[in-house]
Every structure is written in structure tokens, then in C-alpha cells.
Amino acid sequence: MTAAAPAALTHEQIGVLARAVSRAPSVHNSQPWQLLVRGTEVDLLERRDVELRRHDPAGRDRLLSCGAALTNLELAVRALGRDCHVEYRDDDVVATVTIGRERAASARVYSLYQAIGRRRSHRHRFFHNRVPKDVHTAVVAAGETTGVHLVVPARLDKLAELLGFATRVLREDRGYQRELETWTAHTHGWDAVGDGVPEDALSPEALPVAGLVRAGTPVPDDAVLAARLAAENLLVLCTDGDARADHIAAGAALQRVWLTATAKALVGSVLTQPLHLTGFRARLVSELALPGVPQAIFRFGYPAVPAAPSPRLPLGELFPDGPTGGIR
Numbered sequence: 035m036t037a038a039a040p041a042a043l044t045h046e047q048i049g050v051l052a053r054a055v056s057r058a059p060s061v062h063n064s065q066p067w068q069l070l071v072r073g074t075e076v077d078l079l080e081r082r083d084v085e086l087r088r089h090d091p092a093g094r095d096r097l098l099s100c101g102a103a104l105t106n107l108e109l110a111v112r113a114l115g116r117d118c119h120v121e122y123r124d125d126d127v128v129a130t131v132t133i134g135r136e137r138a139a140s141a142r143v144y145s146l147y148q149a150i151g152r153r154r155s156h157r158h159r160f161f162h163n164r165v166p167k168d169v170h171t172a173v174v175a176a177g178e179t180t181g182v183h184l185v186v187p188a189r190l191d192k193l194a195e196l197l198g199f200a201t202r203v204l205r206e207d208r209g210y211q212r213e214l215e216t217w218t219a220h221t222h223g224w225d226a227v228g229d230g231v232p233e234d235a236l237s238p239e240a241l242p243v244a245g246l247v248r249a250g251t252p253v254p255d256d257a258v259l260a261a262r263l264a265a266e267n268l269l270v271l272c273t274d275g276d277a278r279a280d281h282i283a284a285g286a287a288l289q290r291v292w293l294t295a296t297a298k299a300l301v302g303s304v305l306t307q308p309l310h311l312t313g314f315r316a317r318l319v320s321e322l323a324l325p326g327v328p329q330a331i332f333r334f335g336y337p338a339v340p341a342a343p344s345p346r347l348p349l350g351e352l353f354p355d356g357p358t359g360g361i362r
């Protein structure tokens with residue numbers, strides 16, 4: 035007698051997956067993903083129509099964002115009490131998650147799943163950065179996987195120099211700032227939509243170490259910046275290569291790190307803005323002796339103030355065939 039095939043997902047279960055994906059972090063809160071549900075297979079699709087020509091011309095951050103969404107998707111499937119297998123794909127489909135038989139979620143999976151709704155970008159200063167050693171180790175370990183490395187930068191003077199330089203360049207780049215304005219200006223008022231970064235989520239004290247560099251972002255001198263960096267916990271997330279699969283893996287690892295930190299009452303935010311400047315990553319590799327290609331910088335600590343949430347697009351937009359077309 036052959037065992038029964040794993041059951042297809044119900045509408046309620048698909049709703050759980052969609053909410054988890056939708057809460058993932060994404061570049062400029064662009065939410066560049068969709069879901070296609072086919073029985074027990076769920077495709078996470080990359081929305082290539084979401085373009086950030088100045089910030090992310092190659093779509094690297096878009097794939098990192100999809101990688102973060104993939105982590106949420108997998109956690110949600112497991113939290114529903116189902117086994118699953120994730121396979122990276124090489125086209126508009128980022129990955130296919132094949133849902134297997136019933137299997138109780140581990141306590142760790144469940145705590146990361148529960149952190150999905152609490153995680154948000156915290157671009158403010160931290161109350162303090164003294165994180166117990168075992169907690170720090172667990173946060174780093176959550177991101178370590180084949181081909182992905184997390185590095186605590188040792189030369190903060192060099193990092194401050196590079197970030198200060200990047201801030202001055204980005205601040206003066208009119209085309210870049212115009213694009214950023216369209217992603218930071220349209221989340222308020224009568225025409226509010228569900229994407230973009232709201233003003234409330236951007237710290238008023240946003241030094242280049244904390245948030246998005248805008249035309250008015252202050253650039254302190256390198257020593258002040260280095261002191262500010264020393265008051266944070268920083269991780270540079272690096273990959274062995276710089277191809278599509280590396281970007282997806284980096285995004286997935288970043289989200290595991292962020293959720294692990296959230297589960298442990300920490301808060302944080304991510305920086306990729308400077309990494310898009312020509313030559314910046316090569317300088318970072320040589321000045322910080324990095325073991326791979328830097329994809330993102332994660333800063334974390336204990337919160338001093340709460341951080342405002344960012345909006346999300348309606349869940350129906352996650353499904354390419356319309357709100358009810360996600361199930362085939």
C-alpha cells in the first residue's frame with residue numbers, strides 16, 4: 035500500500051504564507067515578490083518590473099529581498115506543521131518550496147516564525163550595544179551557511195572613512211536622490227499606498243550608519259562616525275560569489291540573522307546603500323580584510339525607542355493571477 039500524498043494547502047494556510055512573505059524586509063520597501071501556489075508546490079517569483087535604476091541597477095538588492103521573503107515562506111510552512119524542501123531556481127522563479135508531510139515545528143522554528151511580525155527596521159540609536167556573548171554568537175550562527183560568512187568589522191576607523199565618503203557622494207547625486215524621494219514621499223496622505231519607506235520609519239538623527247542617505251543627511255567627521263559605529267554591533271554579510279544564487283542565499287541568511295536577533299529582544303537595521311557605489315565593495319574587502327563579497331551590513335543592539343512600522347501592499351497583490359488566483 036502506498037502512503038497518501040501530502041495534502042494541498044487550504045485557503046487559510048495560503049493566507050498564513052502570504053502574510054509571512056509580505057512582512058519580509060525589502061529594498062526601499064518595494065516588496066518585489068509574488069507567490070504562485072500549485073497544489074503542494076509554492077513558487078516565490080521575483081517581480082523584475084520593480085526597478086530601482088539608480089540604487090540597484092543590477093537587481094542585487096531585489097534578489098536579497100526575495101531571499102529574505104524565502105526565509106519567511108519556509109518558516110511559515112514549517113510553523114504550519116509541514117515539512118518542506120526548498121529549491122533555488124534560475125529564472126523569474128526565485129525558488130520552489132515543495133510542501134511535504136506533517137511534521138511538528140521545532141521550538142526554534144516557531145520562535146523565528148513568531149518574530150516575523152515583530153521585526154522591523156530600527157534606524158535609531160541603540161539604548162546600548164552590550165549584547166551577551168552567547169546571544170551574539172547565536173545571532174551570527176543563524177546566518178552562517180555554505181558560502182555565506184558574517185564578519186564583525188575590526189577596523190571601524192576605515193569603515194567610518196568609507197561610509198563618510200559614500201554619504202557625501204550619495205547626498206550630492208541628484209538623480210539618485212530623485213529616485214529615493216519617490217520611495218520616501220508617497221507613503222503619507224490621501225494617496226498613501228502600501229510600499230515605500232514612510233518618514234516615521236526614518237530616524238531624524240539618521241547618520242549614514244543608521245539609515246538611508248538623503249539630500250539632508252548629516253555627515254560628521256570620520257572620528258565621530260567611528261565612535262558612533264563603536265556604539266553598535268555590526269556584521270558584514272559576505273558571500274563566496276556574486277551571482278544570483280549568492281544574492282538569494284545572502285538575503286535568506288540576513289533574514290535568519292534579523293529574526294534571531296528579534297526573537298532575542300534585539301532590534302536592528304540593514305545597510306546596502308553604500309555597497310552600490312562603484313568600487314566601494316572592493317575597498318571594503320581590502321580595508322576590512324573580508325573573506326568574500328560584501329552584500330549587506332547589519333547593525334543591531336537593544337532599543338532605546340520604538341521604531342515605526344512600514345506599510346505593506348494588499349495581500350491580493352502577492353498573487354499574479356489576482357486575489358483569488360493564487361491557488362491552482
Ligand SMILES: Cc1cc2nc3c(=O)[nH]c(=O)nc-3n(C[C@H](O)[C@H](O)[C@H](O)COP(=O)(O)O)c2cc1C
Nearest residue numbers: 059060061062063098154155245246305306307344
Ligand atoms: C536588500 C535590502 C537592502 C536594504 N537597504 C537599506 C539601506 O541601505 N538603508 C536602510 O535604512 N534600510 C535598508 N533596507 C531596509 C528596508 O528599507 C526595509 O526593510 C523596508 O523599508 C521595510 O521596512 P521594515 O524592515 O521595517 O519591515 C534594506 C532592506 C533590504 C532587504
